[in-house]
Amino acid sequence: MVRWIAGINPESFVVIEAGVQRPIEPVKRCRVSNFELRITRCYLLAPAPVILGMTLAAANRPVVDFNDEAIGAKAGVREEEETDKEGPPAASMLVHLDNIAMHKRAPVQQAIADIRMEMKHLFRSYLKARGFKEFEPPSLIGAASEGGSNEAFLAQSPQFYKQFEIAGGRKRVFSIASVFRAENSNTPRHMTEFTGLDLEMEIRHNYSEVLYLLEGVLYIFRQVHRIFKDEIELVRSVYPSSEILLPEPGQEVRLTFTQAQQLLREEGPAEFRHVRDDEDMTTPQEKALGALVRQKFNTDFYVVDKFPETARPFYAKLDDTTAAGSAEGAVKVTNAFDMFLRGQEILSGGQRINHPNELEARIRAKGIDPASPGIDGYVQVFRQVGVPPHGGGGIGLDRIVAWYLGLPSVHLAAYYPRTPRRLLP
Ligand code: ATP
Numbered sequence: 430m431v432r433w434i435a436g437i438n439p440e441s442f443v444v445i446e447a448g449v450q451r452p453i454e455p456v457k458r459c460r461v462s463n464f465e466l467r468i469t470r471c472y473l474l475a476p477a478p479v480i481l482g483m484t485l486a487a488a489n490r491p492v493v494d495f496n497d498e499a500i501g502a503k504a505g506v507r508e509e510e511e512t513d514k515e516g517p518p519a520a521s522m523l524v525h526l527d528n529i530a531m532h533k534r535a536p537v538q539q540a541i542a543d544i545r546m547e548m549k550h551l552f553r554s555y556l557k558a559r560g561f562k563e564f565e566p567p568s569l570i571g572a573a574s575e576g577g578s579n580e581a582f583l584a585q586s587p588q589f590y591k592q593f594e595i596a597g598g599r600k601r602v603f604s605i606a607s608v609f610r611a612e613n614s615n616t617p618r619h620m621t622e623f624t625g626l627d628l629e630m631e632i633r634h635n636y637s638e639v640l641y642l643l644e645g646v647l648y649i650f651r652q653v654h655r656i657f658k659d660e661i662e663l664v665r666s667v668y669p670s671s672e673i674l675l676p677e678p679g680q681e682v683r684l685t686f687t688q689a690q691q692l693l694r695e696e697g698p699a700e701f702r703h704v705r706d707d708e709d710m711t712t713p714q715e716k717a718l719g720a721l722v723r724q725k726f727n728t729d730f731y732v733v734d735k736f737p738e739t740a741r742p743f744y745a746k747l748d749d750t751t752a753a754g755s756a757e758g759a760v761k762v763t764n765a766f767d768m769f770l771r772g773q774e775i776l777s778g779g780q781r782i783n784h785p786n787e788l789e790a791r792i793r794a795k796g797i798d799p800a801s802p803g804i805d806g807y808v809q810v811f812r813q814v815g816v817p818p819h820g821g822g823g824i825g826l827d828r829i830v831a832w833y834l835g836l837p838s839v840h841l842a843a844y845y846p847r848t849p850r851r852l853l854p
Contacts, residue, residue: 430471440477440485440531446470482528483520488535490519491667495838497523497615497850522840529854537667538841540660544653545830545842549605551649552626552824559642561601561628566590568607570803583609586823588744589807591629592781596816603628605826615848617838618712618773620827622847629781629821636746636764636780639820640732643768643778644681646824647730650833651675661834670835673771674729682722682731686740686762689733692721707760709740712773719772734766736779741765743795744788746780746820764820770832778822785811 437443447466455462525532532538553563566587571580587604594602608625632638650673654661676682684692686706693701697717704714722731738747738761745763765779782788788808792799799808810816830842840846845854 430468434468434471437473438477438479438481440481440534441473442475442477444472444474481531483524483531484517485531485534486517487520488525488528488531489537489667490517492522492525492837492841493519494521494523495617495840496521497848522838522846526846526851526854537664540657540663541830541834541836541842542844544657544660544664544834545826547653547656548649548829548833549624549626549826551652552646552826553603553605555645555648556601556603556628559601559645561603561630562599564590564594564599564602564604566604566606566627568609585610587625587627588823591627591821592744592807592816592819593810595629595631595819596810596814601628601630608823611849613849617831617840618828620839620843620847621849623828623839623843624826626824626826627821629819632780632818632820636820639778639780639822640683640734640766643776643822644732646768646776646829647675647681649829650730653833664834664836668834668836668841673833673835674723674727676726676728676730680728682726682728684722684731684733685735686733686737687735687760689718692725693718696721696725707737707739709736715769715774716772719769722769723772729771730769732766732768735762736765736767737761738763741779743791743797744781745791746782747791768822770829771835773828773832775828775832776822776824778820780818780820783811783816783818 445466445468447468449464450467451463452465456465520528533542557563566584567590568584569581570584571582584606586608587606591602591604604625604627606625606627607622609622610619611621612619628643630639630642654673654675689710690704690706693704693714697704697714701714701717704710710718718733719729723729735748736745738745741763745765748762748764763779765777767774768776768778782791785808788811789799792804792808797804799805825839827839827842830836831839834842836842840848
C-alpha cells in the first residue's frame with residue numbers, strides 16, 4: 430500500500446480514511462506538524478499527470494517575468510531558472526496563467542485572493558454604514574448611433590453614471606464594477622480590465638468632505654492588517670515588503686500639488702530640480718515623492734490635493750480662490766486630489782462641476798466639442814434638473830491590493846489579468 434501511495438502523482442485528488450494521532454516528534458516541513466494521519470484506506474479519484482506544467486513549489490515562488498510576449502508558446506517548457514539557484518525554479522506569469530489551476534493552488538495566490546475580497550467587502554460596509562446606496566453602472570456604452578447602429582463600447586469609468594445618480598436625487602452612491610481601458614498595459618500598474626471602487630456624494634459646505642471620507646480607505650487597510658496577519662506574513666515570505674506605515678487618525682499627510690512639486694525640487698533627486706507646478710507628475714516623480722514623504726512624515730499613505738487643471742479632466746471643478754491668480758500664482762488649480770500608497774497612485778477624486786454652462790465652458794477650454802457624441806448627453810443631464818454640488822472618487826481595487834501587499838505587479842492581484850495581448854484564461 431505504501432508503495433502504491435508513493436506512486437500517486439502529486440496534485441492528484443484522493444480520498445483517504447485515516448485516524449488522527451500525535452506524532453512521536455513534530456513533523457518537519459509541513460504546515461500542520463503536531464498531528465499525523467494513520468491511513469487505513471486510500472482511493473485515487475482523479476489522478477494528476479506524471480509531469481505537472483508547474484509544480485506547487487514553483488507556483489508558490491515569486492513570478493519572475495510579467496512580459497506578455499511569447500503568448501501561444503507551449504506551456505510547461507518555459508519554466509525559467511531564477512538567478513539565485515536556491516529552491517525550485519520560479520516561473521513567469523505566462524507559465525502561471527497557462528497552468529491556471531496550479532497558479533490558484535499556490536497558498537500565496539489564495540492569500541492574495543482572500544485579502545482582495547475582504548478589501549472589496551470592507552469598502553462596501555464602510556460606505557453602507559455612512560448612508561451610501563449601491564448602484565449598478567452599465568458596462569456597455571453606445572456611440573452616437575444614427576439609425577440604430579449596433580456599435581457599442583466598454584465603459585472606461587462609471588464617472589458619468591455616478592453623477593447621473595446624484596442628479597437623480599441620490600445623496601451618496603457607490604458602485605463596484607469592471608472598468609475597461611484600451612491602454613498599453615505592459616506596465617506593472619495597468620490592465621485592460623480592472624475593478625473600480627467608485628463613490629459620489631453631495632457636498633454640503635466644502636469639497637474636503639469628500640477628501641476626508643475617501644481617506645477612510647485607511648480603515649480598510651487597518652482592518653485587513655488586523656484580520657489577515659497570517660496571510661500578510663505568508664505573502665511577505667514570497668514577495669518581501671516593508672511593514673506599511675499608516676498615519677494615526679488626525680495625523681494624515683495632505684500636500685498641495687505645488688507643495689509636493691516644491692518638495693521634489695528642493696529635496697528630491699537631481700533630475701527633478703525643475704519639475705513644474707502646471708504639469709502632471711510622472712511615475713518616477715511619484716515614486717520619488719513617496720520616498721521623501723516616508724522619510725519626512727513617516728507614512729506610506731498620503732494625499733496630494735489641488736492638481737493643476739491641465740492634469741485633470743473637464744468635469745473637475747476649478748478652485749475659485751486660486752483660479753483668480755492669488756497665492757498659487759498663475760497656475761489654475763482644481764479641487765481634485767490623488768491618494769498614494771507606497772509612492773503609487775491608488776485613488777483619484779475631487780469636486781465636479783454641477784452647472785451646465787460652466788461645464789460647457791470647461792469642455793470647450795479642453796478643446797472638446799460639447800455637442801460631440803456621449804458628451805452632449807452628459808451635459809444635457811445638468812440642464813434637465815438643478816444638480817447639487819457634488820464630488821467623489823475612484824479606487825482601483827487591483828492597485829490597493831497590490832501596493833498594500835507590496836506586490837511587483839497588479840497582474841498578481843487580479844483573478845484573471847487582462848492585457849491587450851492576454852484574454853485567456
Ligand atoms: P494612471 O495615471 O495610473 O494610468 P488614471 O489617472 O488613468 O491612472 P483614473 O482614471 O483616475 O486613473 O482611475 C482611478 C483609479 O483606477 C486609479 O487611481 C487606479 O487605482 C485605477 N486604475 C486606473 N487605470 C488602471 C488600469 N489600467 N489598471 C488597473 N487600475 C487602474
